[in-house]
Amino acid sequence: MLIQLSLIILLAPMLGFLVLIFAGKKLPRNGDWFATGLITLSFALSLYLLITKLTLHHGEAITGTMTWVVLGNAAEAGSLTVPFGIMIDNLAAVMLVVVTLISMLVHFFSVGYMHGDVRYSRYYAYLGLFSFSMLGIVLTDNLLMMYIFWELVGISSYLLIGHWYEKKSASNAANKAFIVNRIGDAGMFIGIMILFASFSTFAFGAIFDTVAAGNLPFNSTAWLTAAGVLIFCGAVGKSAQFPLHVWLPDAMEGPTPISALIHAATMVAAGVYLVARVFPILTADALLIIAYIGAITALIAATIAITQFDIKKVLAYSTISQLGYMIMGLGVGAYTAGFMHLVTHASFKAGLFLGAGSVIYAMHNALHKKNDHHTDAQDIRNMGGLKSRMPVTYWTFLIFTLAISGIPLTSGFLSKDEILAGTLAFGTLSGHWLLPIIGFAVAGLTAFYMFRLLILTFHGKHAGTTSLDDVVESPKVMTIPLMVLGALSLFVFYSFNPFGASSGWFFAAIERPASVVPALMQPATSAVFHDAVSSMHTLAMVLSILIAAAGVLFALAVYQWNKVSADRMASSLGFMYRGSLNKWYFDEMYGSVFVNGTIGITKILRWFDENIVDGAVNGAATVTSRISVVSRWFDNTVVDGLVNLSARLTEMTGTLLGKIQTGKVQTYFIYIVFSFIVLFFLFI
């Protein structure tokens, strides 16, 4: 029953995609109601499914499979079948609700935001494709399907980033997103191949069972670690982790609701979901790598976010940073906390983006009315003082900012606090103290740059040249989703205790799965880790509140009360400031090393192909034709010469003999008589 339900949830957006792509323009209102209705249906069913799952089938995973292809008899594996399957465990059920909820709200929000767009129905079609693929990732029970939907979300992300493809920057960003993701995906694909080559199956359950039974890929733990790390590469790409984080800020070229749905709340979180899914086969080494990648990402992105002026870029870097947090959380073993941060982050970050969208929408309309087409509607230096003009947007934005900064009473506080406690616990267990240090530093930075954004956008006075008198609050269809998300960013939805999530339903529903790797390679077990977390929890909480408060106060001091000059600070930290402003030069570095390197290689290979390989072919042809010239000479002079010589000899003989042929009958007669006489004497 639940399987069929999940299939409806999965396929409803796909139906929307198919109908809208073929008939979108013929439908009334370009079919937005159709797509929105379908995703609302999916959401309602998901919610029902989650409640049913948590109440009636709490501990078990519901699965259903069908055969996709049969490959025939393989030498070792017997009849090789590749099944498709659905698995609904608590993780998937929670994720389903998150995805459909955010997707539904974005559908509603887009009715206002995308109103009058040239490709309005196409936009909703792609949203449907995205929702379908994302739900596929959530529901699948095997790595192959995961990879398939993984690529499909990539392509829908590509299509949506490039929605306004007339802009060169948009199509560039779309390409960059897809290609950078492809790099991660290639790694993931290799990881999947390692597992499949060894176990002949893609299914999570079967792989875990086989590893638990002591089978290792190619009989080596190194390959198991490699498989884990390679699969994690997929997450590095999709979740924009260092060093593949460069695509996400550029992806902000897409429409803002897309940024909210795909590039903040759901798709980028798929990497975290993937790590959570394959968690049991990750060895301690792999997890350590994952944790450090997450930490580095969080730090780098947070330091960049501080200096950006584009409202969406700030949010993009903050997304990367938060994703790094989640990855780090999973890496240190704080599985539930990491996943919980995914869920809480989904609502408040989607809210932030939608809020930003609301601001941009209002700014854009206001500037348009003033016939100002030059001022950037996304630059926070052109904003300021919007608080009174857009009250709903402001208050919801404030809630989201508090949540992301980790201020108590918000959902963000709960999850962030648990991750930080987890890193501290990991520090005590393994001695890697760098991780908690980075964690807390990033928490402070986050509070600072988020409040900087809030203050520059909504507080103070307007600083730009064009007057913003025409800025008005966005329509209801846009503000209601904000309010819903604002409500969801409060603590009560996750735990009734505002200072600890571990007693809430979420921690009860999502438990860290037991590791299946050989004992020597295992991370600290749940029980050990849990004890360490308990002992660290109070410390983590106090520290995180203090640091967040410090960050907030500093932001207020700089931007609200002007106690400290931002410019002077920037110039005193010259090198650091420039680095941060220029995103630590990652794009330039990748551009000159990888992009130009690749283009260089292509040019060299093209030259090689046209001149060396083809040159060899043409050279062979030339040599052949040279040989033919020589052979022609030989033929003409030597071979033909011999023939001519014999002819000439014959001719000469003929001429010579012709002399005795006088044409006079009597001469001949004399020859006859003479010959007769000679013969007569010879023979007789």
Place this chain on the structure above:
Amino acid sequence: MESTFLQWLAEPGLTHYLMVSAILFSLGLLAVISRKNVIMVLMGVELILNSANLNFIAFSRFTELALDGQMIALFVIIIAAAEAAVALAIVLNIYNRFKTINLNEISLMKG
């Protein structure tokens, strides 16, 4: 000696005929080889043929061949007549074409 020669002359036998025939043949051959006129050459041929006839008849007369020789001689005469007719026709044609019957001037087959 003289008497024997005269005696030999007075008693004609085979040898005499052969002698005459040989002389006739030689004269014919000479005519064929040396005369420039085609008609004369043809006449030489006739002489040669007649010397042969003489031989046939002589051998027929003086051996046991009965009348075979005479028969063949008659044959030859008939053939010679036909031959002469054909040959004269050719000569006429030659004359029409070359306006001459001088053999030295008819040398189209010269190599």
Place this chain on the structure above:
Amino acid sequence: MELQLFGIGILTWIVFIPIVGVIIVLLLPDEKRNAIRSVAAAVTGIQVILAGIIFKYFDRSMLGINDASSFQFLEQYKWITVEAVPWVGKIEITYFLGIDGLSVLMVILTALISFIGVISSWNIGKMVKGYFALYLLLVTGMMGVFVSLDFFLFFIFWEVMLLPMYFLIGIWGGPRREYAAIKFFLYTFVGSILMLLVMLALYFSVAYTNTATGETIHTFNILHMMNPANYVDGSILAGVDTTWRYVAWMALFINFAIKIPLFPFHTWLPDAHVEAPTPISVILAGVLLKLGTYGLLRISFPIFPDGTIYFMYFMATLAMISIIYGAFCAMAQDDFKKLIAYSSVSHMGIVVLGIAALNTQGMVGGVLQMFNHGIITAVLFLVVGVIYDRTKKRGVNDFGGIANVMPRYTGVAIIGMFAALGLPGLNGFVSELFSFLGAFSSFRWITIISVTGIIITAAYILWTIQRVFLGKSPDEYLALPDLTAREMVAFVPLIILIILLGVYPAPAIELMNTSLSHLVELITNGGN
């Protein structure tokens, strides 16, 4: 399974019905162009129907490969028999047609692509009669290669294909057509000669004993050549792992590698594609390239399992180079057709990588990739053809913003390109997936390096999409008409197949997996 029409087997029909078409076309007067085109369309249409019948009645459970009794739609007649020559014995060349899981997909592909080629040949105006006569002759050659089981027959069809292709490129091609045609001809002809030599060597080495009469019969029958027991003691190719067998394997491989084409034998392809008219490019990429890999699977692998195993790393290395190298070269091209030509090098490399793995996954993936690549490149070349017809330009940088001007065309083109990129849900992905999966089990590092090729592929395809379809449309292109009904007829079946096989490839895989598993067993057991 036997199917007959008027007492003639279905395979003979499908092979020779284009010849009937050739005769009708030649009898028609020059001016009746539409009649000539219709005849060609009808003939190839009948082929598609016959292929459909074959698809329906094909028994998915029969092995084929080296077992004559499990081939389907079998036809075997004595063709050339020379009685008892001293010291050689009896010579036998048979008219031997049959298909198994390996060839059935190729037959279907050939029929389909030939039909679509005719549709897209509609606007060829130069010497219509000659064009279609040669075209149909070419179709017979291709179809014949895929169904012959006698090496002699195989060789004849192989050569029959060569000459029409030469003229089709050399007469109806672009500015450098003579160069391209001669290059194509010489290249493939060198391969043919090598194959001829191997064929003769095999012929003198293989003899079977007729059980009824006890005669020793030399034969060109490919199935007999697969049986090690049939090799005459002391003959040149007798034994296992001998130098001569390796040499023969290599000679065959070079012939097929030229057709595939594998690095470094690929340089005829870009030239031929650039100069060939659109439908010929479609045929060339859609079917002709598959003959190379098909030949490997039908002839090299089962006849020389020892050589195949000995050279499998060699094949995989060349395949790897082709994948990466083709992708890089494709990225560097400005000419749309050249770009697709190089992408073919890259994608056919995946086929070779898959089949070189000598396991079921790789083999299935490789053969499926042959089919899929046929469909996908056909779409891509048609895409180029459409825009070239309208603008007489082919440079990737000459366009921009076509998406706004020709939305239907863009949709079709983007589906084709995404399929080439290996996007899941489209057919290219499935076959690449299984090829790589199979290859990884056999060659770990080679496959890992090859996988990076898919990144480069993504890069050049997206870059091409960006340059051609995205951005603002130049004014000169604003009035371009979208796809016509005739063009849609050519595109729609291919697009449907791309999506269908991407979502649910089982119907295609079912056709071949029994035979291919058997082939894998045959090779790994060394021919027994």
